[in-house]
Amino acid sequence: MNMASIGILCSIIFVILIRANAAFVKVQCTTESVGQYGQQSLLDCNVKHSEEVSDFQIRVVVWKKEGVDEPVLMFNKEEITSQPGFQFAEPSWNNRNMNVSLLITNTKVVDSGAYGCMVIGNSGDDMSDTNLKVTAKYKVPTISSIPEKITLNTGGSLICKSDGGYPKGEIRWFDEYNTDWTKSAKMEAKQTTSGLVQLSSELTLLQGSVFSKYICQVFNASGGKEAETTFNIPVTSEKHERKEEKKENAGLATKVIPPLLVIGALILVLLAVFFHKRRSQQPRRQSTTPLMGDHHQACRCELDAEQGDLGTNETENS
Numbered sequence: 001m002n003m004a005s006i007g008i009l010c011s012i013i014f015v016i017l018i019r020a021n022a023a024f025v026k027v028q029c030t031t032e033s034v035g036q037y038g039q040q041s042l043l044d045c046n047v048k049h050s051e052e053v054s055d056f057q058i059r060v061v062v063w064k065k066e067g068v069d070e071p072v073l074m075f076n077k078e079e080i081t082s083q084p085g086f087q088f089a090e091p092s093w094n095n096r097n098m099n100v101s102l103l104i105t106n107t108k109v110v111d112s113g114a115y116g117c118m119v120i121g122n123s124g125d126d127m128s129d130t131n132l133k134v135t136a137k138y139k140v141p142t143i144s145s146i147p148e149k150i151t152l153n154t155g156g157s158l159i160c161k162s163d164g165g166y167p168k169g170e171i172r173w174f175d176e177y178n179t180d181w182t183k184s185a186k187m188e189a190k191q192t193t194s195g196l197v198q199l200s201s202e203l204t205l206l207q208g209s210v211f212s213k214y215i216c217q218v219f220n221a222s223g224g225k226e227a228e229t230t231f232n233i234p235v236t237s238e239k240h241e242r243k244e245e246k247k248e249n250a251g252l253a254t255k256v257i258p259p260l261l262v263i264g265a266l267i268l269v270l271l272a273v274f275f276h277k278r279r280s281q282q283p284r285r286q287s288t289t290p291l292m293g294d295h296h297q298a299c300r301c302e303l304d305a306e307q308g309d310l311g312t313n314e315t316e317n318s
């Protein structure tokens with residue numbers, strides 16, 4: 001045996017002796033608890049002490065949450081102090097009650113994490129850690145489509161949303177033949193102010209390869225299916241579709257016609273003015289049916305004469 005192994009042996013014996021001493025009081029907690037969002041959560045811790053101590057009493061209990069300075073629950077100098085929403089699980093806890101479990105009355109996402117419970121008794125002290133996992137069930141998803149009126153022929157995309165869950169889960173897509181289309185979709189997870197997660201997934205439907213039914217399923221963080229919603233793509237007959245198209249065209253026409261009417265009317269008025277002036281000038285001319293050249297000339301004269309009024313540059317064209 002060399003010096004190093006003797007050293008190690010001594011250390012082990014030392015640790016065992018300390019452990020034996022600490023064994024007078026022991027705090028035992030369940031390593032992990034799962035709490036439901038909005039419900040009560042229990043962090044179960046109990047104090048064990050050697051039977052030799054006939055009159056064991058607890059002097060101090062300190063419940064701390066990792067990352068929070070102030071204890072969430074404390075018993076010290078015969079007094080219980082706590083932060084809102086934290087209390088002893090035992091309704092009328094006193095210093096002879098070895099069940100020092102912590103109760104969280106309204107579990108929030110921020111309550112998840114590591115907790116430590118320290119107990120000082122009249123014959124020793126000990127502490128133990130425990131972990132709280134918070135979960136929340138995702139709501140039944142909703143599906144909307146882009147465009148709003150989607151058909152087997154149009155293509156487009158479907159958007160499936162589910163919120164109120166925790167931790168981050170997953171949205172998966174299937175068609176009526178149970179083919180997984182999740183790879184064709186893009187999912188986003190947003191954390192709301194409450195800490196809960198909103199999942200949103202967009203599935204692109206390519207024109208000509210659209211199925212008549214799409215199922216959006218929400219899975220929780222551990223892969224358990226929580227809810228699903230089915231979206232039926234409307235099967236519209238050709239006739240129906242054409243009608244819809246016509247309706248759309250009609251709608252377009254009524255939107256386009258007014259400006260056209262206004263311009264048309266304007267042209268008519270201008271033409272009326274033009275011909276009226278021409279007619280009033282006709283008696284001055286010899287021929288009532290002028291040849292093309294004459295006609296052109298006449299027009300030119302008129303335009304030249306009226307250039308001041310109309311200000312057109314058409315005269316430059318010929």
Ligand SMILES: *[C@@H]1O[C@H](CO)[C@@H](O)[C@H](O)[C@H]1NC(C)=O
Pocket residue numbers: 042044046089090091099101
């Ligand atoms: C401690 O008390 C709580 C609340 O009364 C109870 O639910 C829990 O089972 C108790 N733990 C033990 C180990 O008895």
Ligand SMILES: *[C@@H]1O[C@H](CO)[C@@H](O)[C@H](O)[C@H]1NC(C)=O
Pocket residue numbers: 135136167220221222223224225226
């Ligand atoms: C996930 O869902 C399954 C099945 O519904 C359930 O048993 C499990 O506890 C859930 N897990 C979480 C982390 O919510």
